[in-house]
Amino acid sequence: MYRTDCGSCGSIRSLNLFLDLGATPLADRFPESRDTVEERWPLRVGMCQRCNLVQLMDIVPDDVLYGADYAYYTGAARSHNPYWDAYADMLKDRLGRGSLLEVACNDGSLLTRLHDRGFDVVGVDPANGPLALVPDEIPTYPLAFSAEVAEKVVSDRGQFDFVVANNVFAHVSNLNDFCKALAKVTHRHSVVVLEVQYLGDLVTGNQFDHFYHEHRSFFSLRTLERILIPNGFVIYDAVRTPAQGGSIRIFASKGAYFTYPQTDRFLSMRAGEAWLDEWFTMESLVGRVDHIRDSLLELVEKAHEFPDVVAGYGATAKSCTLLNYCGIDASTLDWVVDTTPWKQGRFTPGTKIPVVAPKDEPAKPDVYLLLAWNYLPAILRQETMFTSQGGKFLVPLPKPVLL
Ligand code: DWN
Numbered sequence: 001m002y003r004t005d006c007g008s009c010g011s012i013r014s015l016n017l018f019l020d021l022g023a024t025p026l027a028d029r030f031p032e033s034r035d036t037v038e039e040r041w042p043l044r045v046g047m048c049q050r051c052n053l054v055q056l057m058d059i060v061p062d063d064v065l066y067g068a069d070y071a072y073y074t075g076a077a078r079s080h081n082p083y084w085d086a087y088a089d090m091l092k093d094r095l096g097r098g099s100l101l102e103v104a105c106n107d108g109s110l111l112t113r114l115h116d117r118g119f120d121v122v123g124v125d126p127a128n129g130p131l132a133l134v135p136d137e138i139p140t141y142p143l144a145f146s147a148e149v150a151e152k153v154v155s156d157r158g159q160f161d162f163v164v165a166n167n168v169f170a171h172v173s174n175l176n177d178f179c180k181a182l183a184k185v186t187h188r189h190s191v192v193v194l195e196v197q198y199l200g201d202l203v204t205g206n207q208f209d210h211f212y213h214e215h216r217s218f219f220s221l222r223t224l225e226r227i228l229i230p231n232g233f234v235i236y237d238a239v240r241t242p243a244q245g246g247s248i249r250i251f252a253s254k255g256a257y258f259t260y261p262q263t264d265r266f267l268s269m270r271a272g273e274a275w276l277d278e279w280f281t282m283e284s285l286v287g288r289v290d291h292i293r294d295s296l297l298e299l300v301e302k303a304h305e306f307p308d309v310v311a312g313y314g315a316t317a318k319s320c321t322l323l324n325y326c327g328i329d330a331s332t333l334d335w336v337v338d339t340t341p342w343k344q345g346r347f348t349p350g351t352k353i354p355v356v357a358p359k360d361e362p363a364k365p366d367v368y369l370l371l372a373w374n375y376l377p378a379i380l381r382q383e384t385m386f387t388s389q390g391g392k393f394l395v396p397l398p399k400p401v402l403l
Pocket of ligand 1: 072076077079167215313314316318339372374375379
């Protein structure tokens with residue numbers, strides 16, 4: 001569905017298109033066979049001229065995006081475990097203990113840690129596959145969070161002291177309904193912790209591969225505030241985190257101003273964001289995206305000259321956009337190695353490159369195209385044997401470079 005109204009402020013015909021990435025299949029659907037015919041959906045990105053929210057112009061329905069075949073399991077990226085440990089410790093230190101709802105808890109990577117630290121936890125997630133991995137003693141709802149679902153959860157369990165929602169706000173098709181749901185599950189002193197990939201890092205890091213159908217909105221503190229304030233929430237603190245190549249974690253409450261004064265770091269971060277409201281900022285990304293595609297293809301071609309074996313590292317959702325937009329398929333990459341059991345033995349969406357488990361790689365390639373570029377430091381640490389034997393990583397972003 002091509003949207004004509006803004007997902008945040010609802011303005012009609014206020015969306016201006018700045019980037020057209022063609023038509024791509026769904027990023028977290030890995031076909032079982034090379035012959036599977038995949039549906040492709042237009043992937044166009046625009047900005048609202050009224051509230052400046054950057055958003056996808058084309059909306060794929062939720063039941064199509066998050067069906068039984070949804071392939072993202074948070075725990076599969078094992079090098080990210082210290083991140084979840086530190087996140088759970090931080091919540092314990094800042095919030096103490098109480099009832100806590102995690103929206104989009106996926107396989108329970110964070111929820112289990114919070115449960116272990118004494119929070120009285122409940123999870124909600126529409127993706128049945130990952131949700132089945134949450135330990136039985138933790139109550140869960142296999143549903144997408146909405147005002148209707150919030151009512152059910154509250155009638156079962158009451159309101160929560162804390163709500164945590166990581167990497168989900170960008171996925172929501174009806175942002176105002178989601179905020180209404182937040183309002184229902186929280187009381188006056190509840191704290192809402194939202195983490196989203198940060199538009200500022202997307203732009204400075206040329207991270208155009210974050211644009212795929214699951215991600216419908218791309219946020220700054222300013223555009224987050226423009227949705228939360230009309231729904232009764234005030235952001236009172238924010239921190240930058242390294243997740244997904246750069247994210248923001250915000251703390252909001254209905255009782256802010258009184259209970260939770262706004263921190264200086266939040267106020268100064270927000271004051272420095274005027275550039276993210278500018279049309280030119282987003283438009284300037286377009287030329288860089290094409291430049292990245294051309295130089296990446298040049299480097300991949302060069303890597304093949306010897307002839308060398310080139311494989312992909314991490315069948316990430318992001319890589320769907322990168323590979324499809326750049327036209328990198330099985331004629332270029334021999335395989336993609338990935339630690340998610342569900343993706344192994346399948347093929348990358350659209351580009352049909354075989355996905356293999358680390359133990360099933362035919363040999364180490366000469367070059368890995370690093371599709372999970374957001375984990376570069378951790379992957380370099382875990383692949384010291386490969387690099388010490390002359391193996392190279394081709395890192396596509398912020399600009400293609402061979403390491
Ligand atoms: O919002 C979303 C984010 C948070 O996660 C979702 N829509 C989907 C997903 O995006 P992604 O797939 O781009 O996420 P990651 O965390 O960048 O990549 C995870 C994938 O990378 C998994 O398939 C596992 C794989 N991986 C690997 O094979 N070896 C990851 C690491 C670190 C590794 O060493």
